[in-house]
Amino acid sequence: MIKAQNIIKSFDGRTILKDISVxxxxxxxxxxxxxxxxxxxxxxxxxxxxxEVDEGAIYxxxxxxxxxxxxxxxxxxxxxxxIFQGGALLDASTVAENVKLPLDLFTDQSEEEKMERVNLCLxxxxxxxxxxxxxxxxSGGMVKRAAIARAIVMNPEYLFCDEPNxxxxxxxxxxIDKLISDITKExxxxxxxxxxxxxxxxxxxxxxxxxxxxxxxxxxxxNDILHAxxxxxxxxxxxxxxxxxxxxxx
Amino acid sequence: MQKVFSRPEKMxxxxxxxxxxxxxxxxxxxxxxxxxxxxxxxxxxxxxxISLESPFIPKYMIGYATRxxxxxxxxxxxxxxxxxxxxxxNIASEIGTMRITEQIDALEIMGVNSxxxxxxxxIVATVFFFPFLAIFSMLIGIAGGYMISVTTxxxxxxxxxxxxxxxxxxxxxxxxxxxxxxFAFIVTSISAYCGYYAKGNSLxxxxxxxxxxxxxxxxxxxxxxxxxxxxxx
Numbered sequence: 001m002i003k004a005q006n007i008i009k010s011f012d013g014r015t016i017l018k019d020i021s022v023x024x025x026x027x028x029x030x031x032x033x034x035x036x037x038x039x040x041x042x043x044x045x046x047x048x049x050x051x052e053v054d055e056g057a058i059y060x061x062x063x064x065x066x067x068x069x070x071x072x073x074x075x076x077x078x079x080x081x082x083i084f085q086g087g088a089l090l091d092a093s094t095v096a097e098n099v100k101l102p103l104d105l106f107t108d109q110s111e112e113e114k115m116e117r118v119n120l121c122l123x124x125x126x127x128x129x130x131x132x133x134x135x136x137x138x139s140g141g142m143v144k145r146a147a148i149a150r151a152i153v154m155n156p157e158y159l160f161c162d163e164p165n166x167x168x169x170x171x172x173x174x175x176i177d178k179l180i181s182d183i184t185k186e187x188x189x190x191x192x193x194x195x196x197x198x199x200x201x202x203x204x205x206x207x208x209x210x211x212x213x214x215x216x217x218x219x220x221x222x223n224d225i226l227h228a229x230x231x232x233x234x235x236x237x238x239x240x241x242x243x244x245x246x247x248x249x250x
Numbered sequence: 251m252q253k254v255f256s257r258p259e260k261m262x263x264x265x266x267x268x269x270x271x272x273x274x275x276x277x278x279x280x281x282x283x284x285x286x287x288x289x290x291x292x293x294x295x296x297x298x299x300i301s302l303e304s305p306f307i308p309k310y311m312i313g314y315a316t317r318x319x320x321x322x323x324x325x326x327x328x329x330x331x332x333x334x335x336x337x338x339x340n341i342a343s344e345i346g347t348m349r350i351t352e353q354i355d356a357l358e359i360m361g362v363n364s365x366x367x368x369x370x371x372x373i374v375a376t377v378f379f380f381p382f383l384a385i386f387s388m389l390i391g392i393a394g395g396y397m398i399s400v401t402t403x404x405x406x407x408x409x410x411x412x413x414x415x416x417x418x419x420x421x422x423x424x425x426x427x428x429x430x431x432x433f434a435f436i437v438t439s440i441s442a443y444c445g446y447y448a449k450g451n452s453l454x455x456x457x458x459x460x461x462x463x464x465x466x467x468x469x470x471x472x473x474x475x476x477x478x479x480x481x482x483x
Contacts, residue, residue, distance in 0.1 A: 048359060050355055050358065050359070073361075074361045075361075077358075077359060077360065077361035078360075078361045080359055080360075080361075081359075082355075082356065082359040084352045084355065084356060085352070086351055086352060088351060088352040088353050088355065088356035089353070089356075090348075090353055090356075091347075091348075091351075091353070101360070101362075102360050102361075104260065104263050105259045105260050105263060105360070105361075105362060106259070106360075106361065150356075154360075160359075
């Protein structure tokens with residue numbers, strides 16, 4: 001479980017997150033949605049500790065993460081996996097080296113054990129034959145899958161995904177969504193996904209938090225979202241012509 | 251800086267990275283150092299031969315002057331300035347690109363001390379390898395002077411060699427190497443700093459790279475003066 005309690009974050013005097021409190025349960029895919037510039041990426045980066053919150057607290061289970069120092073955070077960070085928007089694979093390393101890096105740095109496993117784990121993770125994301133490829137040689141979908149493999153290699157308890165579908169075609173997006181959702185269930189991970197892809201919301205969103213102008217505007221499930229009586233949320237959800245037609249059908 | 255010099259997570263990984271950086275930043279700079287050194291060594295010898303043309307100045311002074319220029323200033327200070335351009339911009343743009351493409355954030359999320367993981371191996375590699383480049387530059391530069399004296403006949407090669415041996419003190423080599431160690435640290439740490447704190451987009455990475463070269467060069471010149479005063483007086 002991850003909990004944000006009354007968090008406020010400002011940049012250059014501009015308040016981006018305005019007193020947000022939210023709780024994300026383990027074993028389910030939690031989605032943060034909102035328009036571009038609404039503050040969802042800042043929220044995700046605050047949750048993961050890449051931005052320090054100005055006020056409020058962030059809890060990982062019962063541990064107050066936001067008050068921990070660098071060394072103590074390190075212990076928690078080993079339980080965290082993150083998939084960045086662009087993949088963020090190390091350019092100078094192959095796919096296998098990227099996935100193996102956390103094992104190299106934080107475990108005492110033998111080379112065989114590490115490679116076995118790398119193979120398992122790459123197989124899990126259907127990248128069996130990409131061990132020796134560099135990130136520049138991968139397609140967008142392969143980069144995302146390699147990033148997922150790296151994120152899960154240490155058996156994380158918490159998984160953060162920053163717009164995992166951006167730049168992908170609809171079919172590949174569904175594959176990535178399903179993969180994240182399956183992994184969440186398989187390992188009972190607390191997964192938080194930052195997205196504005198409504199398809200992801202309807203496919204895998206178990207808990208959805210809508211951020212509007214830095215505020216938590218609405219939260220609920222994917223079933224609730226279609227019937228919510230909230231103008232800003234409806235404007236966002238039914239922005240596309242297809243969604244409007246779907247609502248008409250409903 | 252404290253983050254950079256904090257205890258590495260796994261020494262073996264750092265050792266591998268140091269070896270990689272030695273090749274990327276050190277071995278790959280040998281060609282450039284050799285080309286510049288040989289031509290400067292030859293040019294200095296030619297200049298000295300033209301300038302010291304006097305019956306009162308013995309010919310071997312040309313070899314002596316070439317040696318002094320190459321050892322005391324060129325192989326350390328000028329080579330460091332050249333490496334600030336090559337290695338410094340490389341480090342700043344590499345780390346800067348990693349910053350804007352969130353690769354550094356990815357390392358931090360994993361619990362890796364990104365500053366130490368990325369910068370420390372580069373500092374260790376350059377501080378260890380740059381003095382070898384300085385020695386290499388001295389040898390090649392002096393060889394360049396010898397070649398020009400042989401090919402143009404401006405002086406007898408044996409006089410050039412006499413000049414090289416005239417009033418030679420090993421402390422001059424030590425002085426040059428000590429300077430190079432300082433310069434290696436300056437180039438790497440300033441360039442890494444500029445890259446690590448780059449923000450925004452590719453334009454900013456370009457700016458960080460330029461800033462790294464300019465700042466390193468200025469700091470090298472200032473340190474050169476200070477070290478010369480401290481070590482040679």
